[in-house]
Amino acid sequence: MDSFELSRLTDFDFEAVCKDLLERELNLRLEIFSQGADEGVDLRHFRPEGANIVVQCKHWVKSSRAQLLRHMGSVELPKVVKLNPSRYIVATSTELSKDSKDKLFNILQPYVRTPSDIYGRHELNALLEKHDDIVRRHMRLWLCSASILNAMLAKSIATRSQHLTTQLDETFKTYAPNASHERALKLLESRRVCVIAGIPGIGKSTLARVLCAHYVSQGFELVEVSGDVEEVNQLWDDKTKQIFYYDDFLGLTTLEDKLHKNEDSRLLSLMSRVEQSRTKRFVLTTREYILAQAKQRYERMHSHPFEMQTCVVDLADYTYKARGTILYNHVYHSHLTPKAKSAFAAHKVYGPIIQHPNFNPRIIDSTLRQAALFKGSRKPIGQRILDNLQSPAEVWDHIVNYQISASDVRLLLALLIFGVDVSLGDLRSYWKSRVGDIKSLMSGIQVLDGTMVRTYVKGESVFVGFHNPSVRDYMRDYIADRDDEFQTLLSSIQHFEQVENIWALASGWKGEKVWRMLLENEDLFEKSATASFASAGLRPDGVNNSYDYAHRARLYLDIGEKLSSRRILDQALAYLRKPDCLNGAYEGEDVVGIVRDLYTSPVVEARAIAPTVLESAVAWLTEDVSTWDNLRFAEDWLDEIADYVPDSVHEEIMQSKISLAEYAFEDWLERGSDSVWSITDVREMVDFARTVGDPHFWLADVEAVAVKVEEAEQANMRTSRSASEPAESTPRGNDGSHYAELLTVDQMMGTLRL
Structure with missing residues (x-):
């Protein structure tokens, strides 16, 4: 039997569930009463001839059986005698033994006809097992069921984020169904990808987590993406139903927060891959204005039909x-x-x-x-x-x-300048060098954890960050109005990531005040930035430092140009003069951005090294073109700087694509779906082949390959039919008229009365 966690329900939830279950079991209609003046009545069925049935619902989560028995005998029994119902039924979330049911029956005779008119936790769970449609009707009931939570815990290796389970648990407690849920669910069933957008605090992440829970209940494995879409490719399993969850995929407050770590082409490629798979779902969240920024800045994202995959959570959804x-x-x-x-x-x-x-x-x-x-x-x-x-x-x-110490405020400022959740080890090192007293740090974390700060474990390390983006937004505005504090913050910079974050705060949404403060303290920022270029990177996994000097050089090119700072610009140029300057680069966006910035720079020295850096960039982009994905990656980025790349490079890429496609076609004609080449790649190769020359140009029979691909896709559809069936949309219930909503809310809030 599934163990429904009745203890997670609110008092009003419990009464509503009991009403539906008993209406079904007794085959009659029950009316619900507000708390506070119920006089012993929670649910009632009234008959014209005078006979009436009264139901008392006792959602006693933290009380014992003995306390329940004493309460029913001393408090409720006098009310029952006064009501004199023809039948009295008790429903409680307390676990009742046979002995306790018999005692309660003896206390409430003759109004309780038989012990079977007393429903304890075990009996209610049995009824929920019997009436699955009632379970589905009450979203918070099935969201909170033990099977859902246990399924998520069982997939902890896939989620790799222990704090996600806690977040999901909190979400289940407070979520309220609304129209956005149904829209998002339809998108996931029709497009398999859903981008949830909206203003800060409107409930984007909450909706995303509820959708994840829905699919876990359908047998999907949950995979949380923490910072790079490549994580999805590494954990992709064709034989397993999976839902991927990527919160704030474009950053928390500005596009600069994340996109440089996740090339747009890889993200869009993954979204396309999920759309083509019947066993996969992809849920992403972002703020509306950040999505708009991304579409304006990146051509691929501008041309992508996001409107067909986006569910905007709006205040209008909240009736x-x-x-x-x-x-x-x-x-x-x-x-x-x-x-x-x-x-x-x-x-x-x-x-x-x-x-x-x-x-x-x-x-x-x-x-x-x-x-x-x-x-x-x-x-x-x-x-x-x-x-x-x-x-x-x-x-x-x-x-x-008014309520926290100056040291606690300093902790919040430290988190602001880090910009991302930071390992406790990195935070302690920073605090020790700038403040000295580690006790004050640990005290601040203890005081603020749960309100303005959150802590969680990732891997074997503890991480600390803002509790939610609104705290970061507040601290950004707080520092922008305090010149002394801002100067102290700039002086405390030790890591490149802190330079990057200050720049992102000044350049991002509502960053005008920070930008003005930065201009007023340009010399101080310049000094801290130049001292931090070669600093040890933060430890995103809590263990290993991050180093990507190409990314650092690109940022310093941008800062140097916009602030007209030759010191910062020269630091970037000095690094880019090294023959191996791009060897350790991680992102194609950085490599291509450096080339573009150098060629278009007004500084002569920058333009002078552009051809040399271009050679390094081409070598980096084409280092490994042995796979179709790598070829597409190289081709896409080379197209971004096509004005500077020699034609011979484009011709080499084209020839490599032709050779690789020929090899894949021969393998598919011989081995079909057992080939090492994926269906997705070969389908793209077929589309590519149809655009290059006539059919006689190719040694292999392109259309024969296309037929085999189609057959393989049809076979996959048959084997994954259970996964492709439309998901049952959780019934939202009939809200009825506005008056009915007013009455329901009044009854609900009434359960809070003492």
Whole structure:
């Protein structure tokens, strides 16, 4: 039997589930009552002749059987006597033994007819097993089921991120179904790729995780992409159903954050590969404006039909009921006192929040976390949420200015200048050299963890980062208004990545203030940047330092030109004069960008070394063209700098493609799908062959190869038919009229009353 974790449900969820189960079992309609004034009634069936059935739902997660029995005898029994129902039914999430059921039956006679009218956790689980459609109707029930969580834990090797399981668990507690879920699910079934876009804090990552959970429930393996699409290619398994999850694939606050680490051609190639596979799904998230930046900057992304793969999460998706559910779930699962939670049962408290034009789930979550950890404010928590919705910066402003120490603020500034989640080892080294007192660092992490900071384990190392992007956004604006703090930050730079991040903050979204501060302190930035070019890189895996001097040189070319800094520019040129300057390059984008920047530079010395660097770039791009993927990679990047590349290089690439295609065609004609060449590659080769010369140009029969590819694809379709069946969209339920939504939300919030 699947163990449904009833303890994860809210009180209102539990009542709604009991209502559906008992309506099905008893074959009658039950009405639900608001909490607080139920007088012993949660559900009721009333008959004209006067007979009525009363159901009492007791969602007692942390109470024992003995406590339940005492409560039912001392508190509920007098209410039952007063009601005098013809039949009284008890449903509880508490596990009941045979002895405890018999005792409860004896307490509640004659109103409880038989012990079978008492439903404990075991009986409710049995009914859920029996009525799968009811399970599917209540999304949070099946999202929270043990089978889903265990399946995700079982795939921990694939996800390689222990903190993802924790994030998913938190998501399940607070998610509220809305229209974006159905749109995204349809995209994944029709296109197999879904890019979830929207404004900060609107719920993009939440939706993505819920979609991942849906597919895990369908037998898919979950693979989290942490920083490079090549991870997907390494873990791709043709025989396994897999869903790939890539959060903020274009960066957190600006395009510069990530794209230089993931060439657009490889990303688009992977998206195409997933679209062609019936056993794969790909979920990506990004902010709308960053996606727009990427489409403007990169030709391939501009021409890609993202609109056919994108689900935009909008405020319009959050109906009154959805907003109410989001608020209720966050309050219910928060660490507020029961008294503080009960305040939200009043419409005058929850109504203005739900109807606020700036309604934002992240702000609600952050405010509640702040209120639970940093006590002392006399302002009611409901009003604080309203204030923060009106002015989002106030979520963090009060903490930073009034509730934490100067050392804690220094920790936040340290994380800001690192830009990415940083290993505790790197953070300790930085802190020791700049502050000295490691105890203050560990104390700051302890104080802020769970509100403004998050910690998690990756591999064998602990990593520290901002709790969510809104904290980074706040700290960016915080530093831009404080000249002394900004100067201290620039002086503390030790790593190239810190230079890169300061530049990204100044160049990115809402970076105007940082840009002005940077110009005002150009000399200080120049000094720190030149001292950091050859610095030890951070340890993204917690163990090994990262070095990519080609990437560093390209960034310094950009900084040197835009700041008119010859010191920074000369440092890049000095490195690029080395014969092996591109040998350790990792990204084609950097190699090609360097060539383009040198040829178009207004500086004579830069243009003078351009031809030599071009030779190195061509050698780097064409170093290994033994595979079709590598040939496409080389051809795509060479096309970017076609104005400077000799025609002979393009001709060599073309000849290599022809030779490789000929070899693959012969192998496919002989071995078919047992060939070492993939169906995807050979299909592309066939398309390529049809554009080069006439059929007699090729030694192999191109159309015969095409037929074999088609046969192999049809065979794959037959073997993966179970994976290709349309996914059952989780029923969203009938929201009914606006009045019905108002009533449902009022009943829901009413369960918070003491």
